Amino acid sequence: MFNMIELEQILKKNNVKPTAMRLLVLQFLLNKKSAISLTDVEEYFVKSDRTTLYRTLKTFVESELAHKIDDGTGITKYALCEENCHCDIDTDLHLHFHCKQCNETVCLTDHKIPNINLPKDFIAEDVNLVVKGICNKCNSN
Amino acid sequence: MFNMIELEQILKKNNVKPTAMRLLVLQFLLNKKSAISLTDVEEYFVKSDRTTLYRTLKTFVESELAHKIDDGTGITKYALCEENCHCDIDTDLHLHFHCKQCNETVCLTDHKIPNINLPKDFIAEDVNLVVKGICNKCNSN
DNA sequence: TAGTGTGTGCAACGGAAGTGCATTAATTTG
DNA sequence: CAAATTAATGCACTTCCGTTGCACACACTA
Numbered sequence: 001m002f003n004m005i006e007l008e009q010i011l012k013k014n015n016v017k018p019t020a021m022r023l024l025v026l027q028f029l030l031n032k033k034s035a036i037s038l039t040d041v042e043e044y045f046v047k048s049d050r051t052t053l054y055r056t057l058k059t060f061v062e063s064e065l066a067h068k069i070d071d072g073t074g075i076t077k078y079a080l081c082e083e084n085c086h087c088d089i090d091t092d093l094h095l096h097f098h099c100k101q102c103n104e105t106v107c108l109t110d111h112k113i114p115n116i117n118l119p120k121d122f123i124a125e126d127v128n129l130v131v132k133g134i135c136n137k138c139n140s141n
Numbered sequence: 142m143f144n145m146i147e148l149e150q151i152l153k154k155n156n157v158k159p160t161a162m163r164l165l166v167l168q169f170l171l172n173k174k175s176a177i178s179l180t181d182v183e184e185y186f187v188k189s190d191r192t193t194l195y196r197t198l199k200t201f202v203e204s205e206l207a208h209k210i211d212d213g214t215g216i217t218k219y220a221l222c223e224e225n226c227h228c229d230i231d232t233d234l235h236l237h238f239h240c241k242q243c244n245e246t247v248c249l250t251d252h253k254i255p256n257i258n259l260p261k262d263f264i265a266e267d268v269n270l271v272v273k274g275i276c277n278k279c280n281s282n
Numbered sequence: 283t284a285g286t287g288t289g290t291g292c293a294a295c296g297g298a299a300g301t302g303c304a305t306t307a308a309t310t311t312g
Numbered sequence: 313c314a315a316a317t318t319a320a321t322g323c324a325c326t327t328c329c330g331t332t333g334c335a336c337a338c339a340c341t342a
Contacts, residue, residue, distance in 0.1 A: 072211040121277035136262035
């Protein structure tokens with residue numbers, strides 16, 4: 001796991017002031033392998049306020065520490081970016097898998113999004129690829 | 142355009158009873174080239190109720206007449222399926238493009254979703270690929 | 283120490299999806 | 313044809329999530 005000093009360094013590296021709340025949320029995200037929703041965080045940090053957690057996640061996204069995931073459930077998910085990620089369309093964007101059974105969304109960071117040839121005059125700025133089905137964990141049970 | 146008899150046949154072919162409202166909504170969808178939201182339909186049919194329109198679209202999706210599109214705006218969009226579409230994962234699913242400028246979402250039906258090799262034990266049932274950026278219309282203005 | 287800026291907590295709003303129920307229209311059946 | 317059953321529609325209401333405004337608390341600077 002990570003100690004507080006390491007967590008602080010991560011935040012500082014991305015120009016985010018290391019408050020107590022942010023350190024805890026960062027730790028929570030680091031421990032979670034799957035993408036999490038605001039409600040997930042909220043249920044974990046019962047003593048903190050929803051707004052604070054919401055803005056914490058927002059700060060993380062804006063400072064490129066985490067990325068927002070739209071997995072098609074209608075609920076926004078968040079996951080930490082990989083090292084040196086700039087959410088760049090050609091190199092950083094990866095596939096997300098949403099399991100219909102356990103309802104979890106995971107980042108398949110090894111699966112980059114294939115190149116897409118758009119028709120003339122279309123400019124791509126962002127790509128979102130989500131596969132839905134049964135994940136490996138649920139499938140083996 | 143389509144006359145009422147043709148519209149009726151489309152509905153009947155998909156086992157949907159051709160009510161007045163359904164015929165009108167179908168016509169509306171046929172005339173729209175881009176994907177539309179419930180609110181779009183609502184604003185057009187001011188005299189009808191939101192719930193009715195909501196359930197009409199739901200009926201269309203359930204009877205494979207239209208497909209639901211999640212374009213990442215958080216608002217569910219709908220578009221008519223192509224002829225003989227069964228929303229099949231390997232043959233029917235196509236790319237959607239959402240323009241950040243005009244806020245429209247179009248189906249790029251010619252752009253099928255490339256095959257994806259998932260890790261072991263993952264089962265794909267549904268795939269959603271959305272590209273965001275500037276569309277051809279906005280780009281040429 | 284006073285003052286400024288940032289973070290946090292509380293309350294409330296707004297949009298969209300969805301549900302329950304009563305009413306109306308359509309279809310079947312005696 | 314009339315009665316009964318089923319389907320569709322309209323209205324009211326709820327819930328859920330994302331978001332904002334405002335006030336208070338804390339930290340850092342002059």
